[in-house]
Amino acid sequence: MRDYIIRRLLTLIPILIGISICIFVIMQLIPGDVVSGILGIEETPELRAMWEAKLGLDKPLWQQYFSWIGKAVTGDFGESFRTGAPVFPEILSRFRISAELAVLACIIAWIIALPLGVLSALKRNSVSDRVVRVVALLGVSVPNFASATLLILFLSKTFNYHTPVKYVGLLENFGTNMQIMLLPAFVLGSVMAGSVMRMTRSSMLEVLRQDYIKAVRAKGAPERVTIFRHAFRNSSIPIVTLIGMQIGSLMGGTVVIEQIFSIPGLGQLVLTGISQRDYPVVQGCVLFIAFVYVIVNLLVDILYTYIDPRITYS
16 A cells, blocks of 8 residues: 555656646736736836846746746745746645535535435435436536525525625634635535435445445345445445545635635736736646645545445555
8 A cells, every 4th residue: 555655656756847838838828928917007018027127038948937837846836927026835724625615515415415315315216316317417416606696696686695705714703703614515515416316326236236245245235234244335436536536626616606705816816817817826736636626636546445345455
């Protein structure tokens, strides 16, 4: 296991290098530039040359890339072109907010999806199964920005309820923080729940057909033990795989929801950086999100061995 983890961590190097090259090139291809945005109508050739030298944009692109990636290896993602503040501390502060939103969304999704997915498999082709399948299809089909907008309109028109506009941290005021975070978490969780529900149902149906389940039932084991100890555990590997992918994608996939609910998370930071052509911010965020995504998938692979002891890594 230790050797496997080391090998997986080593694969981070080419992955992150490839991602860093891609995002660096893409940022250079975006129309407009940061210097014009900073100077505005006051731009002159002399001022432009001064700002390009100050920001290091007067160097060839390959020098700019190696200068940035060399510092990024040591944890220094540079300074924001707009604010002059270090990028990495800002990423960490925003990541805590996005991570809280992702955790709440996952909890809501699992609470909804796992019981309903198991119920749908046990009551196959029944009325409850059809209802669960329709709910899952709606969760997968409706875009999160649409469900978020409709939810805000429904609560405001029906109950005159409005979420707090200013973000409050979890440790500052738990109650206010939950008021801010639960609605966007519910929107994200409902989208996740649809996929997890469908995967749980299909995986459970496949396992319930196996001969060893029939043998367990023939031995007189209680139905609860048969379902949760044998069937659900053996069907959970594809479910865990899907959940791991969703957790990783949530780190950078909350841009729209964070904008709608005014949550200053990592997604909002990326969007602001793109609109302002703030290269260090966008490049640092994307590199950090990629690192988190790979680590989450590594943890999922390790979890396989605890779900099914037959799985070994050598």
